Amino acid sequence: MSINNFDPEILQDFLTESGELLEQLETDLVMLESSPEDPELLNQIFRALHTIKGSASFLALTNLVEIAHAAETALNAARNRQVVIRRAEMDLLLAAIDVLKGQFEQLSNGETDLDKADESLVEGLTAMGSGASATAAPAEPAADTQAAAPAQADEPRTINLDPSKADLVEHLVTDVQQSLTQMQMQLDRLADPATRSASGSALSELAEDLVKTLDFFEIDECTRIAAALEHAFEGLHSLSEPQLDQLRRRAQAACSILSEQAAEIGSLRLTSRPTAGLIERLRLASTGQLDESLYISPEASTADVLGFDGVTGSATVVPDSDASSNPGEEAEEITTPPDNSDGAAPLAEAKPDLTRKVATTPDLNKPAATAGQARQQVPIEQTIRVEVGRLESLMNLVGELVLQKNRVGALAEQVGHTRVDPDLIEQMEITASTLDRVTGDIQVAVMRTRMQPLEKLFGKYPRLIRDLATKTQKQIQLVIEGGDTEVDKSVIEELGDPLVHLLRNSADHGIEPPAERAAAGKDPTGVIKLIAGHEGSHVRVQIIDDGRGLNREKIGHKAVERGLCTEEQLAGLSNEEVFRFIFEAGFSTADQVSDLSGRGVGMDVVRTNIERKLKGNIAIESEAGKGTTLTITIPLTVAIMPAMMVAVGEDIYAIPLTNITEIVRPTPEMISTIGEAPVIHLRGQVHPLLSAREIFDLPNAADSEPFVVVIGFNQKLVGLRVSRVIGQQEIVIKPLDGVKREGPISGATVRNDGGVSLIVDVAELMRLSRHSHAGSAA
Numbered sequence: 125m126s127i128n129n130f131d132p133e134i135l136q137d138f139l140t141e142s143g144e145l146l147e148q149l150e151t152d153l154v155m156l157e158s159s160p161e162d163p164e165l166l167n168q169i170f171r172a173l174h175t176i177k178g179s180a181s182f183l184a185l186t187n188l189v190e191i192a193h194a195a196e197t198a199l200n201a202a203r204n205r206q207v208v209i210r211r212a213e214m215d216l217l218l219a220a221i222d223v224l225k226g227q228f229e230q231l232s233n234g235e236t237d238l239d240k241a242d243e244s245l246v247e248g249l250t251a252m253g254s255g256a257s258a259t260a261a262p263a264e265p266a267a268d269t270q271a272a273a274p275a276q277a278d279e280p281r282t283i284n285l286d287p288s289k290a291d292l293v294e295h296l297v298t299d300v301q302q303s304l305t306q307m308q309m310q311l312d313r314l315a316d317p318a319t320r321s322a323s324g325s326a327l328s329e330l331a332e333d334l335v336k337t338l339d340f341f342e343i344d345e346c347t348r349i350a351a352a353l354e355h356a357f358e359g360l361h362s363l364s365e366p367q368l369d370q371l372r373r374r375a376q377a378a379c380s381i382l383s384e385q386a387a388e389i390g391s392l393r394l395t396s397r398p399t400a401g402l403i404e405r406l407r408l409a410s411t412g413q414l415d416e417s418l419y420i421s422p423e424a425s426t427a428d429v430l431g432f433d434g435v436t437g438s439a440t441v442v443p444d445s446d447a448s449s450n451p452g453e454e455a456e457e458i459t460t461p462p463d464n465s466d467g468a469a470p471l472a473e474a475k476p477d478l479t480r481k482v483a484t485t486p487d488l489n490k491p492a493a494t495a496g497q498a499r500q501q502v503p504i505e506q507t508i509r510v511e512v513g514r515l516e517s518l519m520n521l522v523g524e525l526v527l528q529k530n531r532v533g534a535l536a537e538q539v540g541h542t543r544v545d546p547d548l549i550e551q552m553e554i555t556a557s558t559l560d561r562v563t564g565d566i567q568v569a570v571m572r573t574r575m576q577p578l579e580k581l582f583g584k585y586p587r588l589i590r591d592l593a594t595k596t597q598k599q600i601q602l603v604i605e606g607g608d609t610e611v612d613k614s615v616i617e618e619l620g621d622p623l624v625h626l627l628r629n630s631a632d633h634g635i636e637p638p639a640e641r642a643a644a645g646k647d648p649t650g651v652i653k654l655i656a657g658h659e660g661s662h663v664r665v666q667i668i669d670d671g672r673g674l675n676r677e678k679i680g681h682k683a684v685e686r687g688l689c690t691e692e693q694l695a696g697l698s699n700e701e702v703f704r705f706i707f708e709a710g711f712s713t714a715d716q717v718s719d720l721s722g723r724g725v726g727m728d729v730v731r732t733n734i735e736r737k738l739k740g741n742i743a744i745e746s747e748a749g750k751g752t753t754l755t756i757t758i759p760l761t762v763a764i765m766p767a768m769m770v771a772v773g774e775d776i777y778a779i780p781l782t783n784i785t786e787i788v789r790p791t792p793e794m795i796s797t798i799g800e801a802p803v804i805h806l807r808g809q810v811h812p813l814l815s816a817r818e819i820f821d822l823p824n825a826a827d828s829e830p831f832v833v834v835i836g837f838n839q840k841l842v843g844l845r846v847s848r849v850i851g852q853q854e855i856v857i858k859p860l861d862g863v864k865r866e867g868p869i870s871g872a873t874v875r876n877d878g879g880v881s882l883i884v885d886v887a888e889l890m891r892l893s894r895h896s897h898a899g900s901a902a
Contacts, residue, residue: 197253255400530876579607634671
């Protein structure tokens with residue numbers, strides 16, 4: 125069935141639900157590298173891949189199913205302790221996730237012919253699924269002349285099935301046994317050239333049905349054997365007679381295992397068997413690559429085959445004497461060596477962990493098993509899926525409600541100054557107060573529906589740091605704290621790019637190479653911390669590294685070279701003022717341009733997104749040789765905020781209340797000039813002073829500006845002279861897309877008297893202040 129036959133809503137549901145699983149998969153996989161034997165984490169990742177594969181199979185997305193199945197098979201081997209997930213194995217799994225992400229993007233763009241995964245990647249994952257090491261060099265066929273090492277079968281364990289599936293177990297056992305009986309008959313007929321073609325087709329159909337049946341019940345060990353049979357039967361027509369005979373005998377052995385397991389499943393029990401050797405030799409036989417030294421003699425029984433391929437104990441079977449390299453020697457008993465404890469060949473020396481995630485619980489040193497138990501104790505949330513567009517509409521309606529609430533409050537106040545019946549005035553005031561309270565509650569409730577934990581964003585960064593560490597040949601550990609901090613969805617969308625740039629900068633410029641760190645007496649592994657938390661009505665996000673720190677002299681020299689300041693001005697600047705030059709467009713101190721940094725673009729994007737789009741600020745602290753701390757402070761939401769309404773002549777402007785430190789009516793002694801730039805003296809400190817009338821180009825406004833609103837941003841203060849201070853209001857921000865702006869304006873709002881006011885862009889105001897004073901000083 126083609127994907128074009130499905131309802132677009134079904135496809136969209138698949139993209140939404142499986143897309144969320146895919147995002148979480150990448151985070152979980154990087155965590156798995158630090159805790160490769162965490163059973164709960166392995167199961168969580170396996171279930172996510174299994175769900176994606178099942179949904180894609182329903183939509184007939186063949187190429188997507190292929191890579192998902194290969195990755196799922198590899199993870200299943202890890203769950204069964206046939207292979208340990210180390211760096212090389214993780215590279216394969218993450219490469220599979222990248223392929224899946226690309227295919228999802230194609231589907232989102234309306235493409236149905238999805239790219240096929242690289243064959244070498246699929247083969248690598250399939251080999252992992254058979255218990256092979258991802259970094260082990262392929263063995264020469266002649267070297268494997270002994271029987272596969274058998275690992276003893278585990279004790280029977282109880283199978284936990286959903287009640288709906290448990291009721292069908294009896295039918296499952298019957299279907300599987302019937303399919304296996306027919307398969308054994310067809311395998312016998314496969315030996316006859318006259319019936320070989322028909323038997324091959326019948327075997328392919330039987331194996332396909334068997335895989336679907338076992339996959340429905342999610343009995344992975346049985347499904348893996350059935351899937352191996354399905355793949356083995358695909359190329360029967362091209363095999364030589366000896367290879368076909370070896371495939372047939374291994375397939376018969378695989379059927380005998382499935383038959384025994386099916387009988388156990390009837391009592392909801394299952395014994396795990398080490399089948400990796402049998403499956404691998406079945407695969408080699410199906411591709412005509414099985415070495416003659418591994419051929420089974422015609423006299424060998426099914427039990428002998430199982431012993432020789434390492435499924436059961438010691439084997440007393442002799443390889444086929446006709447194919448043996450020493451045909452004259454007598455048969456000797458072949459005793460298989462003990463199996464490795466982890467079922468996998470040793471890998472090359474593993475590099476130190478590059479990333480780890482720190483939970484926000486007090487005890488950060490719990491072992492992986494404890495962490496798994498903690499995940500099991502998380503209560504299941506009762507949720508429904510709502511389109512973002514509906515939430516946006518609801519938020520817009522709440523904004524309109526806030527405006528009308530402000531209007532009612534203003535009208536009630538006006539009525540209070542008239543000669544209306546006092547009882548009526550009191551009733552209006554009570555009603556206005558109640559409306560204010562209810563509107564506030566509705567506003568909070570709606571805003572909470574748009575809140576999302578920063579974990580959704582932070583979860584992408586362990587993979588980023590892992591890749592950066594590999595590319596820069598550094599050892600970097602990422603520590604994440606406060607991922608449960610919630611912010612508005614729009615904030616998460618705008619915060620993503622700045623954090624990527626900052627983390628990349630810390631990894632590339634901040635963290636030193638291992639040798640340099642060791643020479644400085646530091647741990648060879650550098651640490652980058654990503655910490656989030658609430659701070660009043662704001663969210664604070666910090667990126668802290670223990671690297672080499674910022675070089676004031678180098679940054680200052682570059683700033684003078686680019687004309688951002690003079691040598692004299694540089695001498696009077698604080699460290700943070702010098703460090704802030706890195707946020708200027710095109711500013712870079714890198715000696716060489718790389719694909720990671722050096723063009724001076726990223727930090728300018730950081731400032732633009734945080735200051736202009738998020739109405740936040742960013743501060744820098746750095747100490748040479750110790751590291752750098754970047755602190756981002758942003759509002760919880762950028763849709764509704766409190767503001768102070770001020771008048772400039774007849775025009776009224778809104779200034780975000782969170783940026784106002786105080787409002788003063790200065791005496792003449794408090795105001796002076798430095799050069800030609802006016803300043804205000806406040807408690808022994810001198811701050812720039814700007815005229816709102818001049819900034820907003822209002823030549824007809826009254827000259828009198830008796831009030832000064834002191835505005836703070838990025839630990840700097842500036843005074844703004846205004847005509848009148850009207851009072852505080854809660855404003856709803858309306859964008860000015862496509863409208864020409866005069867002066868530092870970020871948007872508009874409707875006042876409680878029904879008029880429209882422009883909102884002051886504080887970040888731009890501070891820049892105007894710096895430039896005007898720099899020009900006066902020059």
